[in-house]
Amino acid sequence: CVCVCVCVCVSVCLCVVCLRVTLSLSLCAARTQALAPDAYIDSILFTMGFGLKALLSHVGKSLPVALLFLAQFGSAQQFRDPLDKPNIVMLFVDDLGYGDLGFTGHPSTETPHIDRLAKGGKVLTSWYSGCPVCSGSRAALMTGRQYQRIGVPGVFGNSVNVGLPLNETTVANQAKKKGYVTAAMGKWHLGQREMFLPAQRGFDYYLGIPFSDDMGQARATPCNSTNGLLDFEDNSELYKQHGFLNPEHSSGGNDDPGSKYLPLVAQIMNKTEIVQQPLDFSELADRYNDYVTSFVKNHHNDPFFLYMAFSHVHTTASNQPEKQYAGCPFQNTTRRGKFGDALKEVDWLVGNVMSEIEKYGIEKNTLVLFSSDNGPWLIQGKSGGSPGIFYGRSAGYWNVGKGSTWEGGIREPAFAYWPGIIAPNTRSAEVVSSLDLLPTVSKLLGVPLPGDRVIDGRDMSGILLDKSKSEHEFLFFYGAGKCSGHKQGEKGPTAVRYGKYKAHFCTGPGIGGKSEPVVYYDPPLVFDIEQDPSEAYPLTENGQEPTDSSIALVVKDVRHALQKELETFTYGKLVPPPPQPSEMYEGKAYYAICCDREKGCECDGPPTFYY
Numbered sequence: 001c002v003c004v005c006v007c008v009c010v011s012v013c014l015c016v017v018c019l020r021v022t023l024s025l026s027l028c029a030a031r032t033q034a035l036a037p038d039a040y041i042d043s044i045l046f047t048m049g050f051g052l053k054a055l056l057s058h059v060g061k062s063l064p065v066a067l068l069f070l071a072q073f074g075s076a077q078q079f080r081d082p083l084d085k086p087n088i089v090m091l092f093v094d095d096l097g098y099g100d101l102g103f104t105g106h107p108s109t110e111t112p113h114i115d116r117l118a119k120g121g122k123v124l125t126s127w128y129s130g131c132p133v134c135s136g137s138r139a140a141l142m143t144g145r146q147y148q149r150i151g152v153p154g155v156f157g158n159s160v161n162v163g164l165p166l167n168e169t170t171v172a173n174q175a176k177k178k179g180y181v182t183a184a185m186g187k188w189h190l191g192q193r194e195m196f197l198p199a200q201r202g203f204d205y206y207l208g209i210p211f212s213d214d215m216g217q218a219r220a221t222p223c224n225s226t227n228g229l230l231d232f233e234d235n236s237e238l239y240k241q242h243g244f245l246n247p248e249h250s251s252g253g254n255d256d257p258g259s260k261y262l263p264l265v266a267q268i269m270n271k272t273e274i275v276q277q278p279l280d281f282s283e284l285a286d287r288y289n290d291y292v293t294s295f296v297k298n299h300h301n302d303p304f305f306l307y308m309a310f311s312h313v314h315t316t317a318s319n320q321p322e323k324q325y326a327g328c329p330f331q332n333t334t335r336r337g338k339f340g341d342a343l344k345e346v347d348w349l350v351g352n353v354m355s356e357i358e359k360y361g362i363e364k365n366t367l368v369l370f371s372s373d374n375g376p377w378l379i380q381g382k383s384g385g386s387p388g389i390f391y392g393r394s395a396g397y398w399n400v401g402k403g404s405t406w407e408g409g410i411r412e413p414a415f416a417y418w419p420g421i422i423a424p425n426t427r428s429a430e431v432v433s434s435l436d437l438l439p440t441v442s443k444l445l446g447v448p449l450p451g452d453r454v455i456d457g458r459d460m461s462g463i464l465l466d467k468s469k470s471e472h473e474f475l476f477f478y479g480a481g482k483c484s485g486h487k488q489g490e491k492g493p494t495a496v497r498y499g500k501y502k503a504h505f506c507t508g509p510g511i512g513g514k515s516e517p518v519v520y521y522d523p524p525l526v527f528d529i530e531q532d533p534s535e536a537y538p539l540t541e542n543g544q545e546p547t548d549s550s551i552a553l554v555v556k557d558v559r560h561a562l563q564k565e566l567e568t569f570t571y572g573k574l575v576p577p578p579p580q581p582s583e584m585y586e587g588k589a590y591y592a593i594c595c596d597r598e599k600g601c602e603c604d605g606p607p608t609f610y611y
Contacts, residue, residue: 080365082421085178085303087366088441089353090171092141092307093346094134094187094212094314095402096413097376099388100343104413106386108335110344113351117368121417122426122464128497129374130434131479132402132409133511134212135189137373137434138309142170142190142201144438144449144457148478148491151572156189158215159259159592161576163191164201169450171438172202175305178445183295185288186309187212192593195577199267203307206267207291209279210593213311213325216262221282223328257601258592265593277595277603281325284311285345292349293356300360305441308353309373313342315380323383339383364420367444367464371414371434375401378408379512393536395507396517403511405477405495405504407535416464428463429530430470431497436460474498474561482508482518492566496558501539502529503558523555 098104102111103118130140133154136147142164143150150168164170172182183205184198189212191197198206264279264287265272275287292308315323322338326345334340357363376385378401385401387408392400400406414432416422435457442449443459462468476493483506485492494506503524509516523546526539539551546552579589585597595603 080303082364082418083444085180086418086444087303087357087362088171088175088305088444089357089366089368090141090305090307090309090437091350091368091370092138092186092309093370093372094310094312095374095377095385096313096343096372097385097387097401097408098390098411098413099386100313100376101413103415104388106336106388109340110334110336111347113347113354114370117350117354117370117417118415120419120424121368121415121422122428124371124414124416124432124463125427125429126431126497127371127412127414128431128433128475128477129372129410129412132374132405132477133479134187134373136479138187138189139164139168140457141373141434141437142172143168144435144455145453146435146456146476146478146569148571149454149456149569151574152190154479156191156211157259158192158211159256159590160191161193161579161589161591162574163193163196165572165574166195166200166577169438170202171441172198172305172307174202174438174442174447175303175445176202177447179303180445181299181302181304182307183292183304184208184307184309185292186311187314188309193577193580193583193591194272195580197265197267197272199270199272203267204269205291205295206265207275207287208265208309209262209311210265213262213281213314213316215259216278217260218262218278218316219276219280219282220325221280223282223331256590256592257597258590258594261601263593263595274593274595274603277593277601281316282327284325285327285330285349289349289352292353296353296356296360300357300362306353308349310346310349312346313339313385315377315383323380337382339385364418366418367421368417369414369437370417372412373434375404375409375412375510377402377512378510389534391534393534394538395509395535397509397513399509399513399516401510403513404507404509405479405483406507406510407502407529407533409510410477418464422464423466426466430460430463431472431475432460432463432470433457433472433475440464472497474558474565476565482513483520486520486562486566488520491571492569493562496524496561497529498554498558498561500528500530501554501558502527502535503554505562524558526551526554526558 100106100109102109102115103123129137131137131147131154135156136152136154139147139150139152150165152164156163175182182203184203186208188198188208188210192210194200197210261278263277264275266275292306295306313324316325324338324342326341330341330345330348332341334344357366375387378384378399387401390407390411392406392408395406400408402409436459437457439449439455439457439459440461443461449455458471463470475497477495478493483494484490485494486505495502495504503526504521505524506518506520507525508518521542523540525542527535527537528539540546540555546555583589583591594601
């Protein structure tokens with residue numbers, strides 16, 4: 001017995017010594033490559049695939065030896081108090097409308113995993129987007145600041161020379177201050193130059209399309225067939241018409257070959273590789289699934305922030321069936337058609353990442369938030385989703401979704417799920433916003449907010465935990481499509497939420513609207529949005545002061561708040577960083593992502609890098 005124990009201990013010690021030597025060499029390499037030592041060790045361990053199972057098979061079933069190893073390397077499941085560095089998972093679906101999900105009442109959508117989380121947590125019925133279109137919404141989510149305060153346009157093109165300003169603090173930056181491991185998946189859309197990508201904005205890992213899935217040609221392998229290249233529609237003109245895209249930021253649009261093909265980009269520890277260009281839509285969800293489930297598997301003992309910004313259900317190429325896509329297992333599987341298939345694939349991804357979280361028993365340590373970046377793109381018909389009850393009945397037109405600040409463009413489906421902390425089967429109508437993610441995460445993690453800038457978001461943890469009401473007395477909305485502000489020719493917010501009331505200073509159609517009127521209001525157009533969520537019955541009439549004293553008081557308060565907002569709000573301006581050596585080709589700067597400019601940015605063969 002003594003001999004056996006000695007042999008076992010010697011074996012374990014040899015394993016420990018070998019691993020520590022490996023890690024020491026890795027630390028040297030980390031210093032040489034200017035990488036954070038802990039991050040480099042993490043990547044080495046992940047690459048080595050060093051596992052407890054292999055070690056135990058070598059040393060046998062000796063419990064003391066197993067405990068020795070666990071004490072040395074912390075591979076055992078480490079349970080934390082739920083409020084001690086909780087994991088944060090942000091599920092953010094692209095162009096999803098309030099009426100698109102099972103838990104919000106769609107009769108044929110198949111989203112059982114999403115619906116289960118909504119039922120098991122708190123449905124947030126008054127979650128507003130930070131902007132009615134893509135980039136502005138994501139800038140607000142990541143920074144807690146109004147996108148026009150930052151200087152971000154509503155939409156970045158795929159070859160722009162600017163991005164989210166480098167001095168902005170993101171949710172991931174805040175999480176890193178507390179030692180979190182951070183990962184982003186999917187649509188980034190805050191600048192495609194390497195300096196603006198997630199790995200340079202606080203994320204350890206990234207896999208995704210850096211912008212909208214219609215901004216370039218892509219492949220979609222037919223099931224049981226060969227690859228086929230898909231053309232794409234250039235929707236930039238629609239964004240320009242609505243004032244959401246600044247053409248001055250472009251490096252030449254389609255003159256840059258990199259803007260022609262849709263890339264799939266991977267980042268790990270500041271290393272960036274192009275996995276596919278053009279990417280294959282048919283396998284995109286599988287890649288996302290492998291990436292996020294592997295992340296949870298390899299970091300379930302670490303506090304982590306996982307940002308899952310789905311590329312779905314934004315419409316894509318016109319020659320895709322109904323301008324939607326899904327992998328082969330999901331094609332033609334739902335009653336709702338191609339949009340339903342795409343949404344079912346989103347639900348599958350949500351279900352898989354939650355299964356991985358539950359597999360390691362960390363669901364009580366994990367806050368899951370769900371929402372959408374903006375309302376549905378209604379000119380896309382059945383492919384663009386549904387605003388549900390938020391159809392702006394008094395508008396006089398149906399295009400009240402993406403691009404407008406009618407409720408259908410900015411009020412999103414949302415919930416918070418945190419077993420043991422957030423009561424199941426609960427709902428809240430308190431006003432919250434995408435702007436609130438950064439201050440809420442900062443509060444939960446115990447990280448001070450940046451003190452050198454205005455933070456427009458508010459901590460909503462009190463609402464989630466049933467301890468307080470909304471901290472938004474006035475929540476202003478910027479960027480209502482063709483509406484330039486509160487008055488014609490002047491910058492400013494176009495609407496505001498004030499308690500149970502919603503006031504419009506200007507209304508106009510969503511993106512793609514041409515003949516619908518743009519109307520400015522004085523007094524503002526007021527609705528009791530709690531009793532009238534479809535904005536059917538205005539409480540004021542344009543050009544006439546209200547005679548009802550209670551409504552007159554609301555108008556007075558709104559006007560006072562608007563004046564204060566106008567006096568204190570400053571508009572940001574983006575300054576393009578100078579071209580980097582890697583962006584120069586034949587004496588000219590190109591900013592679009594390109595796998596190989598010698599090949600015209602169209603590369604074939606297996607990916608050279610993958611998480």
